[in-house]
Amino acid sequence: MTLQGRRVLVAISGGIAAYKCVELVRRLKDRQAQVRVLMTKAAQSFVGPLTFQAVSGEPVHTELLDPAAELGMGHIELARWAEFLLVAPTTANQMAHFALGVADDLLSTVWLAHAGQKIIAPAMNQQMWQAPAVQRNAALLQSDHVQIWGPGHGEQACGDVGPGRMLEPAELLNRLETLCFGKDLDGVRVVVTAGPTRERLDPVRYLSNFSSGKMGYALAQAFAQRGADVHLVSGPVQLSTPMGVHRIDVESALEMHTAVMSLALTADIFIATAAVADFRVDKMAQQKLKKNGAPGLMLNLVTNPDILADVAALEGTKRPFVVGFAAETEHLHQYGREKLERKRLDMIACNDVSVAGLGFGSDRNALLLLWNDGSCYLPEADKDQLAHQLVDHIIEKRQLGVQH
Numbered sequence: 001m002t003l004q005g006r007r008v009l010v011a012i013s014g015g016i017a018a019y020k021c022v023e024l025v026r027r028l029k030d031r032q033a034q035v036r037v038l039m040t041k042a043a044q045s046f047v048g049p050l051t052f053q054a055v056s057g058e059p060v061h062t063e064l065l066d067p068a069a070e071l072g073m074g075h076i077e078l079a080r081w082a083e084f085l086l087v088a089p090t091t092a093n094q095m096a097h098f099a100l101g102v103a104d105d106l107l108s109t110v111w112l113a114h115a116g117q118k119i120i121a122p123a124m125n126q127q128m129w130q131a132p133a134v135q136r137n138a139a140l141l142q143s144d145h146v147q148i149w150g151p152g153h154g155e156q157a158c159g160d161v162g163p164g165r166m167l168e169p170a171e172l173l174n175r176l177e178t179l180c181f182g183k184d185l186d187g188v189r190v191v192v193t194a195g196p197t198r199e200r201l202d203p204v205r206y207l208s209n210f211s212s213g214k215m216g217y218a219l220a221q222a223f224a225q226r227g228a229d230v231h232l233v234s235g236p237v238q239l240s241t242p243m244g245v246h247r248i249d250v251e252s253a254l255e256m257h258t259a260v261m262s263l264a265l266t267a268d269i270f271i272a273t274a275a276v277a278d279f280r281v282d283k284m285a286q287q288k289l290k291k292n293g294a295p296g297l298m299l300n301l302v303t304n305p306d307i308l309a310d311v312a313a314l315e316g317t318k319r320p321f322v323v324g325f326a327a328e329t330e331h332l333h334q335y336g337r338e339k340l341e342r343k344r345l346d347m348i349a350c351n352d353v354s355v356a357g358l359g360f361g362s363d364r365n366a367l368l369l370l371w372n373d374g375s376c377y378l379p380e381a382d383k384d385q386l387a388h389q390l391v392d393h394i395i396e397k398r399q400l401g402v403q404h
């Protein structure tokens, strides 16, 4: 819980992305951060202050000269209170105010009075973002040590496509968490596999599974947030690459095997979360397989290499600390321990995929961790939070020199 107790002032300026900040504030509260919300006049045309009051549980700050607020927390106190000032969305007009030091409303005044980390999440039409004046202001703000997060690229509310979308609340949250972490894993090399693999049958069909890749991506992100050098070997998934992570896209188990084996020799830690297909067809058809009135189709399948077992079999100093995953529907403890021993792993994280809403495809999970002479249960939580707990256990066991 890195954001627990941290004081975040979310300042909302006038853009349609203001509605997304309701979700941002809610997620910050979930992480037990202390959150205050400030809104400019223009922001209140998009979302009412009452909405933010409800999600933050605090009165929303809107006026520079508010007699009631001045008694308790005026603009200077508000600026002093905040560790992080996150302006989201940030309009071109606000950027100009910040760059020039104009102080003519509550937000621009708090901005000048705030001595902590200032962050802006720009959101505007793509042409506006690319305008020389806006780019000049962005450069000025950067030289003032303001963090500029985004904008993202994509379709805009006005119908244009290009750079100017505010980053999604989940991404803003991740970046805030990253700021809060100490970089205790600087220099540690980590390789993670994630997602499903696809085994082609013919040019248009494949064998695969329902893995979403979320657990592996959450782990890659958690390691990167703590300063590790992370390579993520990923099957086809619908997820964006976590900040600072090197992603290598692969399709089949054989491709994943090749990519992993070339990285594993220099890795300190290897974690296999991928749901690798156990089998592939011995020979992919060069042309689309036709029905031709046949009553069925026989596929000749051959076994794929076990990537995890092959990394665990590396000898001597080249062998990383090896962590496997096991998805089981029963006898979690027994099957997990068998797999730990058979594949010669240092640790295994087992999840019960028979529980609805956990594991495969879900945002939440619960894990039973097993190592040679111990075990530990990580109860149900968001995969992001669980990933950080798992990182802590892996680091501790690796330092203790736990052996398979």
Ligand code: C5P
Residues within 6 Å of the ligand: 193, 253, 272, 273, 274, 275, 276, 277, 278, 304, 305, 306, 307, 308, 309, 323, 324, 325, 326, 327, 339
């Ligand atoms: O044997 P099983 O497939 O249940 O083992 C699951 C673990 O092994 C996971 O960590 C998975 O990523 C890894 N695995 C692998 N290569 C395979 C099959 C599984 O790395 N071919």
